[in-house]
Amino acid sequence: MVLKEFRTADGRLVCRDGLVPSPGDSARPVWIDLMEPSPEEERQVEASLGIDVPTHEEMQEIEASSRLYEEDGALFMTVSVLHKATTDAPESSAVTFILAKDTLVTLRYADPLPFQALTRKIERGPGLGGGSAETILMGLLEQIVDRLADIMEACVADLEAISREVFGDDGSRDHKLVLRRVGRVGDLATKAKDSLLSLNRMVLFLTAQTRVGKETRTRLKTLSRDVLSITEHATFVASKVTFLLDATLGLINIEQNNIIKIFSVAAVAFLPPTLIASIYGMNFRVLPELEWPFGYPLALGLMVLSAVLPFLYFKRKGWL
Template identity: 55%
Template sequence: MIRGFLNEGGRLRAVEGTSELPESMVWIDLVNPSDAEEDDLEKRLGIDIPTREEMEEIEISSRLYNEDGASFMTATLPAQADGDDPQMQAVTFVLTGNRLVTIRYHEPRAFKTFPMRAEKVPMGCETGEGVLIALLEAIVDRLADILERAGRDIDGISRDVFQHKGAKPTKSQDFQKVLETIGRKGDLTSNIRDSLVTLERLVGFLGQGAMQRKSGKDVRERIKTLARDVRSLADHASFLSQKITFLLDATLGMINIEQNAIIKIFSVAAVVFLPPTLIASIYGMNFQFMPELDEVYGYPMALGLMVLSAILPYVYFKRRGWL
């Protein structure tokens, strides 16, 4: 599918089809393009549109390059990021002449919200470069929202791990859920961080191209601001990753403490019942001459001795603070 957008006083207006390419068409958006659509657009624009396999290559030389007078820039962007398992795929931005061409195979939210907003509010979309900068700003805003949500969720996990002393102890199955949640948040943060790294490289390449094209001062300032925003978000993503690592270590430590407490209870129980077991073993021996066998109160005395031998270790452990 191919979508076209015309410039109308700094606003964008979507048009059906791209059979014609007027000068006012500043943005062409290719969504899951067919081979025929790619071939037709390549002939009319005079550029070589990268294939999906070429877009997924990770070398910088394959993602950021100039060819046939056009600048090709590829970044990894998330889609369906309302949950913890976003769809991460490459999106290619091509600046050719006065137009922006985007090639993508998924639906990042910015590609839905940005055209709707640009249709109502002038956002400096007179040129393809202006559309690209405004689109990248919308993408960065979306990534910031995802990181903010992840940060709130991580704070909630922290409260669950470090409960108040008066709270009910966390069960093992609850710790398992916490570990699963931490793992999902770690994957989400890692994906967003990878996306920000590709965007940081893209914005740097775009800034160099703006200097070579001698773009206006306002354009260069917007690119610098965009680069600072991407860098600050990357730092925040690194902070969240460190916090997730800390929570993971803390949760594993809590699990070890709980397991040690269980082992301690069994150890204390074994020590408490050891003296009664010894007494019962003594009086269970089959010797013919045992003085206590003829005593009237021999049996109650043996029972009392076993109970007393169990209470004394318990009291001792309690005074020492081992229980």
């Protein structure tokens, strides 16, 4: 459970734990970051800003009216943010941005990299010094979009490597491993696209607000174009994933058919020798070749010949 606030001091943003105002400091914090807050911390923020912080269950609702709305003079915006993208189990977590007058409140139950990146940027220098709540909000959104762009670039690189492996000449590929890799990239791209769609809805919602400043509107237009371009890229990745899945399953079917064909040809090739052996294995009293000294070698020769001739015929036809 983490509650941090960022206030402007000496031309730069300063991070402090908790909502403990300094003596003589009547200004509101610029940014309040709530990660897995306790009920007491939620009540503290609600009393300080006069808002109703949504619960974790309310953040999971997918209808637009529950994710993007205005209440008590504050804007409530919930988006899906992708995190743990470099692991085998990427996750998508809901993050709520609350723009209450001059303060931005972020409510989250995960720690995505964009939040860590912006926090480090603030701690390094005065790049966001004197920044407003809208500036912090745009910085977070831009960090999220940049991270999604990096993820999509990594997905494309992974798919290119998988494509070379699938269509390469090396016959020792592990199709099960390939399917797992393609499935992971597909899952990652799907979660990234979900995050992009929710971001696009949030950008449209913010653009329609009259309280948003001119500079923020300009940055929102740029952000909207970036989101749309990355969404198109995500669509391309999804189609590439489908193509590679179909190609891999097709190669598996071809290899299985080759195995079945070998067994079928072997069964046909050994059918004549089996017939000859069955004839001379019958329990009749009179079999002319039983008394003949060359009967056994003749039977063996016939069986070998009847096996070799079909094999040569199949080889000539290209069935082997």
